Every structure is written in C-alpha cells, then in structure tokens.
Amino acid sequence: MAASTLSEVARLAGVSLATASRVLNGSSRKPAEDIAERVREAADKLGYVPNAQAQALAKSSSGLIGLIVHDIADPYFSAIARGVQEAARQQNRMVLLASTSGAASDEREAVAAFAARRADSIVIAGSRSVRAEDQQGNAELAAELDRYCRNGGHVGVVGHPIVGASASEGYHVVKVPNEELAAGLAAELAASHDGPFLIIAGPEGLYTSDDRVRGFQRGLADAGRTPAEVIRTGFNRAGGYDAGLALAERIKSSEERLCIFAVNDVMAIGVTAALRPEGVWIPRDATIAGFDDIETLRDFRPALSTVHLPLEDIGRLAAGDPDTPPVSGVVKLRRSTETPAESQI
Amino acid sequence: MAASTLSEVARLAGVSLATASRVLNGSSRKPAEDIAERVREAADKLGYVPNAQAQALAKSSSGLIGLIVHDIADPYFSAIARGVQEAARQQNRMVLLASTSGAASDEREAVAAFAARRADSIVIAGSRSVRAEDQQGNAELAAELDRYCRNGGHVGVVGHPIVGASASEGYHVVKVPNEELAAGLAAELAASHDGPFLIIAGPEGLYTSDDRVRGFQRGLADAGRTPAEVIRTGFNRAGGYDAGLALAERIKSSEERLCIFAVNDVMAIGVTAALRPEGVWIPRDATIAGFDDIETLRDFRPALSTVHLPLEDIGRLAAGDPDTPPVSGVVKLRRSTETPAESQI
DNA sequence: TTAGCGTGGGAAAGCGCATTCCCATTGCAA
DNA sequence: TTGCAATGGGAATGCGCTTTCCCACGCTAA
Numbered sequence: 133m134a135a136s137t138l139s140e141v142a143r144l145a146g147v148s149l150a151t152a153s154r155v156l157n158g159s160s161r162k163p164a165e166d167i168a169e170r171v172r173e174a175a176d177k178l179g180y181v182p183n184a185q186a187q188a189l190a191k192s193s194s195g196l197i198g199l200i201v202h203d204i205a206d207p208y209f210s211a212i213a214r215g216v217q218e219a220a221r222q223q224n225r226m227v228l229l230a231s232t233s234g235a236a237s238d239e240r241e242a243v244a245a246f247a248a249r250r251a252d253s254i255v256i257a258g259s260r261s262v263r264a265e266d267q268q269g270n271a272e273l274a275a276e277l278d279r280y281c282r283n284g285g286h287v288g289v290v291g292h293p294i295v296g297a298s299a300s301e302g303y304h305v306v307k308v309p310n311e312e313l314a315a316g317l318a319a320e321l322a323a324s325h326d327g328p329f330l331i332i333a334g335p336e337g338l339y340t341s342d343d344r345v346r347g348f349q350r351g352l353a354d355a356g357r358t359p360a361e362v363i364r365t366g367f368n369r370a371g372g373y374d375a376g377l378a379l380a381e382r383i384k385s386s387e388e389r390l391c392i393f394a395v396n397d398v399m400a401i402g403v404t405a406a407l408r409p410e411g412v413w414i415p416r417d418a419t420i421a422g423f424d425d426i427e428t429l430r431d432f433r434p435a436l437s438t439v440h441l442p443l444e445d446i447g448r449l450a451a452g453d454p455d456t457p458p459v460s461g462v463v464k465l466r467r468s469t470e471t472p473a474e475s476q477i
Numbered sequence: 478m479a480a481s482t483l484s485e486v487a488r489l490a491g492v493s494l495a496t497a498s499r500v501l502n503g504s505s506r507k508p509a510e511d512i513a514e515r516v517r518e519a520a521d522k523l524g525y526v527p528n529a530q531a532q533a534l535a536k537s538s539s540g541l542i543g544l545i546v547h548d549i550a551d552p553y554f555s556a557i558a559r560g561v562q563e564a565a566r567q568q569n570r571m572v573l574l575a576s577t578s579g580a581a582s583d584e585r586e587a588v589a590a591f592a593a594r595r596a597d598s599i600v601i602a603g604s605r606s607v608r609a610e611d612q613q614g615n616a617e618l619a620a621e622l623d624r625y626c627r628n629g630g631h632v633g634v635v636g637h638p639i640v641g642a643s644a645s646e647g648y649h650v651v652k653v654p655n656e657e658l659a660a661g662l663a664a665e666l667a668a669s670h671d672g673p674f675l676i677i678a679g680p681e682g683l684y685t686s687d688d689r690v691r692g693f694q695r696g697l698a699d700a701g702r703t704p705a706e707v708i709r710t711g712f713n714r715a716g717g718y719d720a721g722l723a724l725a726e727r728i729k730s731s732e733e734r735l736c737i738f739a740v741n742d743v744m745a746i747g748v749t750a751a752l753r754p755e756g757v758w759i760p761r762d763a764t765i766a767g768f769d770d771i772e773t774l775r776d777f778r779p780a781l782s783t784v785h786l787p788l789e790d791i792g793r794l795a796a797g798d799p800d801t802p803p804v805s806g807v808v809k810l811r812r813s814t815e816t817p818a819e820s821q822i
Numbered sequence: 823t824t825a826g827c828g829t830g831g832g833a834a835a836g837c838g839c840a841t842t843c844c845c846a847t848t849g850c851a852a
Numbered sequence: 853t854t855g856c857a858a859t860g861g862g863a864a865t866g867c868g869c870t871t872t873c874c875c876a877c878g879c880t881a882a
Contacts (some may be wrong), residue, residue, distance in 0.1 A: 135592070135628040137838055148862045153840060163860070179624050184593040185533045186838035189867050194530060199574075205559040205789075207552065207773055214550040217576050226590060229544075229572045231562045245571060247480070248529040279524050283480040369776075398773075405776045428552055428743075428773045431714075431750045444550075482868055493832045498870060506871095508830070531868035534837050 136178040145174035157182055188250060195225045197451060198246035198254040202234040206368075207426045208396070208443065212257045212290065215447020222453065225252065234258055236269025243276045253286035255450040259367070260292045263337035270295045288450035292339040306449045306459060310340055310423075311347035313439045313461040317393070317421060318351025320463050321437075324471050325419065327388040329360035332375045332403060333395050334367030341367060344395045344423055360393070367395070372402025379403070380410035383418050390418045391469065397422035397429050397438055404432075404468075419469040435466035481523040490519035502527055533595060540570045542796060543591035543599040547579040551713075552771045553741070553788065557602050557635065560792020567798065570597065579603055581614025588621045598631035600795040604712070605637045608682035615640045622648075633795035637684040651794045651804060655685055655768075656692035658784045658806040662738070662766060663696025665808050666782075669816050670764065672733040674705035677720045677748060678740050679712030686712060689740045689768055705738070712740070717747025724748070725755035728763050735763045736814065742767035742774050742783055749777075749813075764814040780811035 142152035147167060154161050155171040162168070174180075188194040197220050201209040213229075220227045228251060232238035239256065246254050254277075261270070274296035277287055281302035288304045297303060321329070331348055334341030349359050363378070365371035372394055383390055394400035400422030404414055414420055414434050422429075425440035440462045448456040487497035492512060499506050500516040507513070519525075533539040542565050546554035558574075565572045573596060577583035584601065591599050599622075606615070619641035622632055626647035633649045642648060666674070676693060679686030694704050708723070710716035717739055728735055739745035745767030749759055759765055759779050770785035785807045793801040 135595075139838075149839080150841080150863080151861060154861090157840080159840080161860075167861085181589060181592045181624075181628075183534070183595060183838050184590075185530045185539060185595055186867090187840075188530045189528070189534055189869090190838080190840040192867070203559065204549070204562055205552070205555045205772070207550070207555070210550045210552070210555040210558075213555075213574075214548065214576065217549055217574060221576075226594070227574045229558070229562060229574045231559065231566075244526060245529075247526045249571070250480075250528060250530055279526075283526075401776050408778070426773075427550070428771075431746050432777060433753070484868075494869080495832060495834095495871080496830090499831095502870080504870080506830080512831085528868050531837090532870075534839090535868080535870040537837070 135183070136180050138180070138182070141171065141175045141178055141180050144178060145171045147171060156180070157187065192250070194250040194252060196228050196246075196249055196251040197223075197225045198228045198230065198242070198249075198251040200230045200232060200239055200242050200246075200254065200256045200258070202232060202258040204229060204231050207398075207428050208424055209257055211427065211443035212447035212450070215444035215449075216255050216451040217447075218444070219448040219451035219453040219456075223451075232258075234261075236261075236266050236273045240269065240273040240276045243273065243280060247276070247280045247283070247285065251285070253288065253452060254280065255288045255290070255447070256294070257290040257447070257450065259334075259338045259340035260289075260295055261335075261337050261339065262295055263335065266337075274298070286452065288452060290446055290450050304450070304452065306446055308340075308441065308446065308459055309461060310343035311350070313441075313463065314344040314347030314393075314423070315351035315354070317423070317437075317439050317463050318348045319355055320465055321391055321393075321419075321421060321469060322352060322355035322357050325389075325391045325469070327390060329357065329391045329393065330379075331360045331362045331393045331395070332372060332399055333362050333364055334371065334399075335364055338367060341395045348393050365399075367399065369398040369402040369405075372399030373406045374402075375399075376403035376406025377410075380407055380412055383407070383412050384410070392418060392420040394420060394422050397424045397426045397436060400436055400438070400468075401429060401432065404436075414468050415470050419471075421465075421469050425464060434468040434470075437466045437469040438464050440464050480528070481525050483525070483527070486516065486520045486523055486525050489523060490516045492516060501525070502532065537595070539595045539597060541573050541591075541594055541596040542568075542570045543573045543575065543587070543594075543596040545575045545577060545584055545587050545591075545599065545601040545603070547577060547603040549574060549576050552743075552773050553769055554602060556772065556788035557792035557795070560789035560794075561600050561796045562792075563789070564793040564796035564798040564801075568796075577603075579606075581606075581611050581618045585614065585618040585621045588618065588625060592621070592625045592628070592630065596630065598633065598797060599625065600633045600635070600792070601639070602635040602792070602795065604679075604683045604685035605634075605640055606680075606682050606684065607640055608680065611682070619643070631797065633797060635791055635795050649795075649797065651791055653685075653786065653791065653804055654806060655688035656695070658786075658808065659689040659692030659738075659768070660696035660699070662768070662782075662784050662808050663693045664700055665810055666736055666738075666764075666766060666814060667697060667700035667702050670734075670736045670814070672735060674702065674736045674738065675724075676705045676707045676738045676740070677717060677744055678707050678709055679716065679744075680709055683712060686740045693738050710744075712744065714743045714747040714750075717744030717749075718751045719747075720744075721748035721751025722755075725752055725757055728752070728757050729755070737763060737765040739765060739767050742769045742771045742781060745781055745783070745813075746774060746777065749781075759813050760815050764816075766810075766814050770809055779813040779815075782811045782814040783809050785809050 155168045230242035365375045421437040425438045500513045575587035710720045766782040
C-alpha cells in the first residue's frame with residue numbers, strides 16, 4: 133500500500149509541508165486561495181489519498197468505532213449493526229467489525245484489538261451472561277474494557293452493563309426494557325388465553341433471556357395466572373427447534389391449548405418449524421409468541437406475535453447518536469396467538 | 478485515547494526501544510529470555526496496548542480489510558459479511574464496514590476511505606449496474622479502485638467485474654454462476670410445470686438480475702418453452718410486493734397456472750406476501766421460485782423453491798481465503814413450486 | 823595470544839502527517 | 853516616515869512504532 137504522500141504533493145506544488153497539510157486536510161488556518169488551488173491541483177495530479185493512519189497518529193483520534201456482535205449474519209445483530217453504521221456515517225467515522233460467537237474471551241480479544249487501533253468508541257451488543265463458566269472470561273473482559281475506558285475510550289453496551297465493570301467514566305448502557313415489555317406481552321396474552329403458558333428460554337444466566345422470563349412471569353402473576361413452566365434451551369433457532377420437538381407429543385395429547393412464549397423470534401420460528409411436521413398447527417393447536425420483531429421474519433405465516441424492538445435505534449444509541457429517541461418497544465399481537473374464534477376470520 | 482507507549486515500557490524495563498519492540502511485537506530477532514521477561518513484566522504492569530496505527534505506519538500494512546455492502550441488515554449481505562469476517566479472523570485482520578445503499582458515489586467514497594486507512598484489501602459485494610444514470614458514478618468508482626490497486630491494494634469483487642475497471646493487477650472476481658443456475662432452475666421447473674412462466678426482475682441493467690433473467694429464459698428455451706414475460710421492479714422485498722399486488726388480479730382471472738420466478742428470495746417473499754391477502758395461494762393458484770436460499774427464510778411456508786448459493790463461502794473467497802472451494806450453487810425445489818398432484822401429499 | 827566471527831543490545835532514521843513556533847511581509851494609524 | 857499588529861508561509865518537532873545499522877562482547881580456531 134504505497135501511495136503518494138503529502139510531501140510529494142507539497143514539493144510538486146512548490147509549497148511547504150505545512151501549507152499542503154492546511155489546504156488538504158481541514159485545518160483552522162486557510163492559506164490564500166491561489167496557493168490552495170495550486171496544492172489541490174498537485175494533489176489531484178498525484179492521486180493523493182491522505183494516510184488516515186498517520187493522521188490518527190498525529191492527532192491521536194482514529195475516527196474508528198468498534199462493533200462487537202455474536203454473529204453478524206443473525207438478523208438481530210445485523211439490524212443493530214445497521215444502526216451503528218448509520219450513526220458512524222453521521223459522525224464521519226468508520227465501523228470496525230468483530231464477531232465473537234458470544235465467547236467472552238473472544239470479546240476480550242476484540243476489545244484489545246479495538247484499543248490497539250485506538251477506536252474512539254466501542255459498541256458491544258449481545259447478551260451478557262452470569263453463568264459460572266463465563267465468570268473468568270467476564271472478569272477479563274471487564275478488566276480490558278476498564279482499561280480502555282481509563283485510557284479515554286467510550287463504550288456503549290446494549291442491554292446490560294458488563295458484569296464486573298468498574299470504571300464509571302465512559303460507559304454508556306443502552307437499556308432495553310425487556311422485563312417490562314415481556315410483562316406487557318404476558319398481560320395482553322393472558323387477556324385472551326385461558327389455558328396454561330409455557331416459556332421457552334435460553335440458558336439460565338443469560339441476562340436478556342432471564343429478564344424476559346422474569347417479566348413474563350410477573351405479567352402472568354399480575355393477571356392472576358399461575359406461573360408458566362420454563363424450558364431451557366439454546367438461545368437460537370436450533371434451540372427453539374429442539375424444544376419444539378420435545379414439546380410436540382405433549383401438545384398433541386393434551387386437552388388444553390398451550391400458549392408458548394419463546395424469548396426471541398428466531399427461537400419461536402424454530403419451535404414452529406419443529407411443530408409443523410408433527411401436525412401441530414399454530415394457532416389452532418397451540419399459540420406462540422416471540423420477541424424482537426425481526427424484520428425478515430415479518431412475512432412468516434402464521435404471523436408471529438412478538439414485541440417490537442427498535443433495533444436500529446438501539447444501535448444508533450449505543451454508537452452515541454444523541455438525536456435518537458430512547459428505546460421503547462411495542463407488543464404486537466398477530467395471528468400466531470389468535471384464539472380459535474378470532475382465527476376463523 | 479492516550480495509553481502507555483512502548484518507550485515507557487522500555488524505560489521501565491531498563492532496555493532500549495528496539496529491544497522492547499522486538500520482545501512485544503513479534504520480530505524475527507528474539508532477545509534473551511531474561512530480558513524478554515523483564516520487558517513483558519513492565520508491559521503488563523503498565524497495561525501496554527500496542528498502537529496499531531503506529532505499527533501500520535511503520536511497516537506500512539494495516540491488517541485491515543474493507544467490506545462494502547448495500548445494506549448490512551439485508552440477509553444476503555450479512556451472510557457474505559459473515560464469510561468475510563471469518564476469513565479476516567483467520568488472516569488475523571479486522572474488517573472495516575461500509576454500507577452504501579448501492580449508490581456508486583457512496584461506494585467510491587467508501588473505497589477512498591478504505592484507501593486512506595491503507596486497507597490491505599477491499600471486498601465489494603452487491604450487484605453492479607450498467608444503467609445510464611449510474612454511468613458516471615461507475616466510472617469514478619472504477620477510477621478510485623484502479624488507483625487503489627495501482628498503489629498495491631487487492632480488491633475482491635462479488636459477481637461481476639466493476640464496470641470500467643482497467644487495472645488488471647489486484648482485481649479478483651468471485652464469479653457467481655447466476656446464469657447457469659437460473660437456467661438449471663428453469664429446466665427443472667419446466668419439467669413439472671405446463672403453464673406459462675413469468676419473471677419478476679430487478680431494474681434493467683443490474684447484472685445479477687439480468688444474468689438470472691437471461692439464464693432462466695435460456696433454460697426455458699432449451700426445454701422448448703416460449704420465453705417468459707418479464708416484469709421489472711425493485712430488487713428487494715418492496716419491489717416483489719408491488720409486483721405481487723399488480724399480478725393478483727391477473728392470476729385470479731386466468732385459467733392457466735402461472736409459475737413465477739422472482740430473481741431473489743426476498744422479492745419472492747414480497748410477491749407471496751402481496752398475493753396472500755388477495756386469496757392467491759401458493760402453490761395452488763400459482764407457483765413461485767426465488768434465488769439465493771437465504772437462511773432466515775428457510776422456515777417460510779410454503780417452503781420456497783430457490784437456488785442455493787454458498788454466500789458465506791463467497792464472502793470468504795472474496796476476502797482471499799485460498800482454502801474455500803469454488804462457488805457452486807444447487808437448485809432446491811421445495812413446496813412453493815409443487816404441482817397440485819404432488820402437493821396433496 | 824590474537825584475528826575472526828557470531829551474538830545480541832542500542833542508537834537513530836524514518837513511516838506520513840498535524841501543529842507549534844518563528845519569521846517575513848503587508849497594511850494601517852500615528 | 854516610522855512603529856506596530858495582523859496575516860500567512862515555512863522549519864522543525866513529535867505522534868508511537870519498526871528496522872537498519874553499528875558496536876561491544878565473548879567465543880573459537882589458528
């Protein structure tokens with residue numbers, strides 16, 4: 133990656149390095165127009181492209197914003213990524229991407245790499261966990277982030293604060309009202325469903341999942357219903373699929389119509405996919421709701437009841453866009469949780 | 478973003494800058510173990526994080542790989558992004574992201590920004606276009622890329638060469654056999670469908686769309702069928718939806734069963750979504766096939782016939798991973814194109 | 823014993839740029 | 853006409869690091 137340098141431009145234009153720099157790279161001092169023109173001409177002729185690395189080094193600010201997600205191909209994360217990307221664009225920065233599959237040690241590495249590149253800020257999406265096996269990883273991640281913050285970095289976390297993070301400066305948590313929204317969902321579902329409820333959740337210790345479970349149970353309790361049974365499985369489509377398989381027989385042999393709450397949309401889709409070949413129809417034989425309102429999944433049939441989350445805004449907020457409204461979700465009841473009478477329509 | 482520097486570490490360890498560098502940042506010369514240990518200790522105590530910008534400047538290689546997509550939230554692109562990300566990880570690089578909505582001028586800007594950051598290589602995904610209105614934008618993009626290549630950059634293009642690119646060095650096109658695969662799809666569909674065909678395509682001039690249209694028509698011709706009518710619309714879900722709306726009446730009033738080929742999956746989903754409320758059932762009243770085999774859409778019902786594309790591999794290839802097998806797609810006939818007799822099953 | 827060699831640490835020269843400080847020039851008021 | 857401020861270009865320094873070159877040292881072979 134060799135390219136022509138500023139000093140070459142300066143020489144060709146017959147001016148000093150300083151003047152060339154002032155003309156080409158936005159300084160507060162504006163050289164005279166005729167000189168500026170000469171410099172621009174020279175730059176153009178040489179195809180000069182400023183070296184951002186060198187600029188960053190010289191003024192110690194890189195214009196980079198790091199984004200850490202579990203999996204960029206997951207629609208949940210890619211929606212957030214879009215928001216971050218937009219915010220970055222507005223701030224005239226570029227986004228550095230890291231996918232980690234959710235492993236805390238990978239996240240730590242990513243943070244270190246971002247720190248090495250002197251990213252101005254880091255956005256961490258993806259659920260935090262308090263599981264015992266993640267404890268050490270979490271601690272190391274927290275330490276790395278703290279160091280980054282102490283050195284002047286900003287970090288935006290989606291959902292929950294990093295477990296064990298202690299530096300107060302620079303942290304910025306985008307709170308997602310998972311619990312409240314899940315409670316709201318439960319309330320609305322309870323209003324039109326008489327049978328039992330069942331929750332298909334992610335592994336215990338995953339904040340996002342736990343919050344949604346807790347909220348849903350609270351919503352049920354507030355509606356005077358008995359708590360739902362909770363099944364733990366993977367926090368993705370495969371997890372939902374497995375749970376669906378395990379559930380099929382039970383649904384078919386039961387008298388009562390079950391209302392299933394899968395803690396996110398892709399899990400709900402997995403459940404549905406597993407149930408369908410078993411002859412279990414939604415919403416006839418059971419109803420199901422998800423969470424997130426993933427865009428790509430909106431054309432599914434039966435349309436999935438869920439909680440809409442402004443994922444793009446969340447990304448924007450985490451990236452520090454001040455103009456974005458605070459996070460507020462909305463319960464969306466759709467076909468997948470209609471009662472039999474309604475679904476005749 | 479201030480942090481402790483190498484010279485601080487060196488001073489604390491009581492060695493020279495050179496030695497500290499050799500110990501900490503992988504040089505071919507390995508200082509003695511006792512000295513190395515002292516340096517590592519000092520680095521640890523200071524929380525030293527090497528400044529990648531400075532390293533890049535010093536050895537003129539940034540370890541960055543730039544990725545340009547239309548929209549990172551589009552599952553097609555996010556799947557490719559995952560592949561690129563993985564390849565980057567293997568090569569010990571980081572990926573810089575840019576979303577451009579497909580505008581050539583934005584792409585040019587992105588290339589310039591990547592060049593400024595001295596990215597080692599650039600991956601550019603998203604369909605090329607030869608439409609007249611894009612001509613100037615394309616030319617500028619090509620010029621920018623040529624310059625980047627001449628300066629030693631590598632660029633991986635997904636699908637078609639950049640229109641007007643002339644530098645031969647450094648370009649690397651990941652060919653996607655759109656035409657052949659579309660022909661294959663047409664052949665297989667023609668084998669079980671007697672009625673007319675219709676193609677819902679993107680705007681004229683979009684390579685990917687045009688290739689698929691051409692291939693499909695060729696496949697039909699080879700099967701002795703008359704060419705399909707082609708409807709032009711947006712290359713996304715909304716485009717498909719619009720086309721579906723426009724088509725509904727016609728399908729309902731026609732005697733013959735229509736087989737629709739939407740040139741990508743999300744368009745096919747859009748068509749289906751528009752048709753459904755109109756009472757047009759797939760595959761009863763019409764059949765439909767897409768292209769890409771987007772993962773998130775696989776659970777749709779009726780299951781969408783499509784052509785599977787190894788998007789992740791495509792991303793990996795474009796990012797220059799030598800171990801990835803060449804691109805080869807597979808026609809996937811599923812429920813959405815079953816003939817009535819079959820669909821009784 | 824000494825010339826010759828390999829080993830390994832250090833000094834210093836950049837990498838490409840921003841920026842501070844300095845100086846020459848100009849314009850104006852006194 | 854002289855003095856001063858204001859204007860604007862240039863030299864030089866440093867951002868944090870890699871790498872080349874140099875040199876001191878200890879070793880072996882003659």
